[in-house]
Amino acid sequence: MLGNETVKGLLVTWANRGTLVPALAVLVVFYIFIQFLIGGGHMVPALYAPTLLGFASYGLAYIVTLRMVSGTLEEMNAGTLEQLHLSPLPAWTLSLGRLAATVIEAVGLTGLVSVGLILVLGIRFSYRLEALVPVALTIFDVAGFGLLLGAVAIRVASIGAILHVLQSTVLFLNGAFVPVDVFPSWLQLVSRLLPTTLGVEVSRKILLQGWSLAAVWSDGSLIWLLLHSVAMLTVGAVAYQHSIGRALREGGLGPH
Amino acid sequence: MSSSGTTSRTIASRTLGPRAVATAVGNEIEKGLFHAWGERLQILIELPLFLIFFLLAALILGRGEQIVSGHVDWRFEPARVSSLMVGYAAFLFIYLQTAKLFWRLLGEVQAGTLEQVYLSPLPAWLVATAGRVLATVLETAALVVILYLIVFAIVPFHLTWNIQALVPMAFISVSSVGYSLIEGGMVLAWRRVELVHELALGLMVFFSGALIPLSQLPAWMAEIGRFTPISEGIVGLRAVLIDGRQSLPVGGDGGVLWMVAISAAYLVIGIAVFSLGERIARNRGSLGRY
Numbered sequence: 001m002l003g004n005e006t007v008k009g010l011l012v013t014w015a016n017r018g019t020l021v022p023a024l025a026v027l028v029v030f031y032i033f034i035q036f037l038i039g040g041g042h043m044v045p046a047l048y049a050p051t052l053l054g055f056a057s058y059g060l061a062y063i064v065t066l067r068m069v070s071g072t073l074e075e076m077n078a079g080t081l082e083q084l085h086l087s088p089l090p091a092w093t094l095s096l097g098r099l100a101a102t103v104i105e106a107v108g109l110t111g112l113v114s115v116g117l118i119l120v121l122g123i124r125f126s127y128r129l130e131a132l133v134p135v136a137l138t139i140f141d142v143a144g145f146g147l148l149l150g151a152v153a154i155r156v157a158s159i160g161a162i163l164h165v166l167q168s169t170v171l172f173l174n175g176a177f178v179p180v181d182v183f184p185s186w187l188q189l190v191s192r193l194l195p196t197t198l199g200v201e202v203s204r205k206i207l208l209q210g211w212s213l214a215a216v217w218s219d220g221s222l223i224w225l226l227l228h229s230v231a232m233l234t235v236g237a238v239a240y241q242h243s244i245g246r247a248l249r250e251g252g253l254g255p256h
Numbered sequence: 257m258s259s260s261g262t263t264s265r266t267i268a269s270r271t272l273g274p275r276a277v278a279t280a281v282g283n284e285i286e287k288g289l290f291h292a293w294g295e296r297l298q299i300l301i302e303l304p305l306f307l308i309f310f311l312l313a314a315l316i317l318g319r320g321e322q323i324v325s326g327h328v329d330w331r332f333e334p335a336r337v338s339s340l341m342v343g344y345a346a347f348l349f350i351y352l353q354t355a356k357l358f359w360r361l362l363g364e365v366q367a368g369t370l371e372q373v374y375l376s377p378l379p380a381w382l383v384a385t386a387g388r389v390l391a392t393v394l395e396t397a398a399l400v401v402i403l404y405l406i407v408f409a410i411v412p413f414h415l416t417w418n419i420q421a422l423v424p425m426a427f428i429s430v431s432s433v434g435y436s437l438i439e440g441g442m443v444l445a446w447r448r449v450e451l452v453h454e455l456a457l458g459l460m461v462f463f464s465g466a467l468i469p470l471s472q473l474p475a476w477m478a479e480i481g482r483f484t485p486i487s488e489g490i491v492g493l494r495a496v497l498i499d500g501r502q503s504l505p506v507g508g509d510g511g512v513l514w515m516v517a518i519s520a521a522y523l524v525i526g527i528a529v530f531s532l533g534e535r536i537a538r539n540r541g542s543l544g545r546y
Contacts, residue, residue, distance in 0.1 A: 022451040040318025161298040
C-alpha cells in the first residue's frame with residue numbers, strides 16, 4: 001500500500017511536469033537576485049557557497065510543505081482522502097506514500113537547481129561523503145515539518161497564509177540570506193528552532209570548513225540536529241495521526 | 257452562443273443610466289470591501305511576514321561585504337529605511353492588488369461562480385476590478401500604517417508629507433490595476449499560471465526599484481525596470497516624500513509624462529488582455545471549469 005501511494009504521488013508529479021521547469025527557473029532567478037540585492041547592486045562571490053546551502057534547504061522545505069498541504073487539500077476537496085482512510089493502516093503510515101513521493105521530487109528538484117547554480121556561478125565545496133549525514137537528517141527534519149503542516153491543513157481553513165508565513169520565515173532565517181552565525185545571538189537562537197537551520201550549519205562545517213563528523217558531533221551541533229529531526233518527525237507524525245483521527249470522528253475529511 | 261451573450265450584454269450596458277452604473281459599481285465596491293474584511297485574519301497572519309521582510313531587507317541590503325567579513329553592523333540607517341519604506345509600500349500595493357484579483361478569479365473559476373459575473377450589465381473587467389481597488393487601497397493603507405508605526409518606533413525615519421504625493425500614488429494605483437488585469441486575463445485563458453504570477457512579481461520587486469532605487473541599479477536593469485508598472489511612480493514618490501520636492505518634473509524618471517504613459521499603457525493593455533482571456537474562455541466554454 002505504501003508503494004502504491006508513493007507511485008501515485010510520483011505519477012501525479014510526472015503529470016504536472018510542465019510546471020517543473022518554471023518552478024526551477026523561479027528558484028534560480030530568485031537566488032541570483034537575492035545575492036544581487038545583498039551586494040547592493042553587484043554580486044558578492046564569497047557569499048555564494050554559505051548561502052546556497054541555506055537556499056537549497058529552503059527549496060526542499062518549500063516543495064515538501066507545499067505539496068503536502070496542497071496534496072492533502074486536493075484530496076479533501078475531491079473526497080478521496082476519506083476513501084484512503086478506509087484502509088486498516090494508521091493515518092501517518094498512509095501519509096508516508098505521499099511524503100515519500102514529495103521528498104523524491106523535492107530532493108530531485110533542489111539537487112538540479114543546486115548543481116546548476118554550482119556550475120554557473122563556479123561555487124566550490126570540499127565534497128565529502130560525511131556530508132550525507134546532515135543532508136539525510138535535514139530531509140527527515142523537513143519531512144516532519146511537511147507532516148505537521150499537512151495536519152494543520154486538515155484542521156485550519158487559512159492554511160495558505162500560515163504556510164506562506166512559515167515558508168518565508170525559514171527562507172529569511174535559515175542562512176539562505178545571511179549565515180546564521182552572523183546574526184545577533186537572540187536571532188541565532190530563534191533561527192535554530194526552525195527546520196533546516198541546524199542542518200545547514202552542520203553541512204557548512206563539513207563542506208566549507210572541512211570539519212569531520214566526529215568534530216561536529218563533539219561540538220554538539222550534530223547532536224542538536226539529530227534531536228531536532230527526531231522531534232520534528234515525531235511531532236509531525238503524531239499531529240497528522242491526531243488530525244486525521246479527529247476529522248474522521250467529526251466527519252471533517254471532506255471539503256472545508 | 258458567445259456572440260449572442262455579447263450582444264445582450266452590450267444592449268443591457270447601453271440601457272443602463274449613469275445612476276444604475278454608479279449603483280452597480282457601488283455594489284461591487286461594497287462586495288470587495290466585504291471580501292477584504294473576510295480576509296482580515298489572513299492579512300493579520302501575514303503582517304509579521306511583511307514586517308520581518310522589511311526589517312531584514314533594511315538591515316542586509318547592500319551589506320554583502322560586511323556579511324562576508326562576519327561582522328555586520330545590525331543598526332538601521334534612517335535614510336535607507338525611508339527610501340525602502342516608500343518603495344516597499346508601492347510594491348505592497350501592486351502585490352496585494354494582483355494577488356487578490358488573481359486568487360479571487362481562480363477561486364471563482366474553481367467554485368463555478370465566475371459565470372455569474374456575466375449576469376451584470378457592466379463589462380467583466382470593470383466588475384472584476386471595481387470592487388478590488390478600494391479594498392486594496394484600504395488594505396495597503398492599513399498595512400503600511402502599521403508597518404510605519406512599528407518601524408518608526410524602532411528607527412525614527414523621516415518622510416516629508418506633501419499633497420503632491422497623491423499624484424504618483426494615483427499613477428501607481430492605475431498601472432497596478434492594469435497589470436492585475438493582464439494576469440487576470442491569463443487566469444481566464446490558462447488557469448494554472450501561479451508560477452508566472454510568482455515569477456513576474458518576484459522579478460518586479462528586483463527590477464522596479466522598490467528595494468534598490470533605479471538610479472543605483474546597473475544600467476541594463478534600470479532600463480528594463482523603467483517599464484515595470486510601479487517604477488516611475490516610486491521615483492516620483494521618493495522625490496516628494498524623501499527629497500521634499502514641491503512639484504514633479506514633466507519629463508525624465510519620475511516625471512508626469514512617464515507616469516501617464518506607463519499607467520495608461522498598462523491599463524489599456526490590461527483591459528485588452530483581460531477581454532482576450534475572457535473571449536478565449538467563453539469560446540471554449542471554460543469559464544466555470546477548472
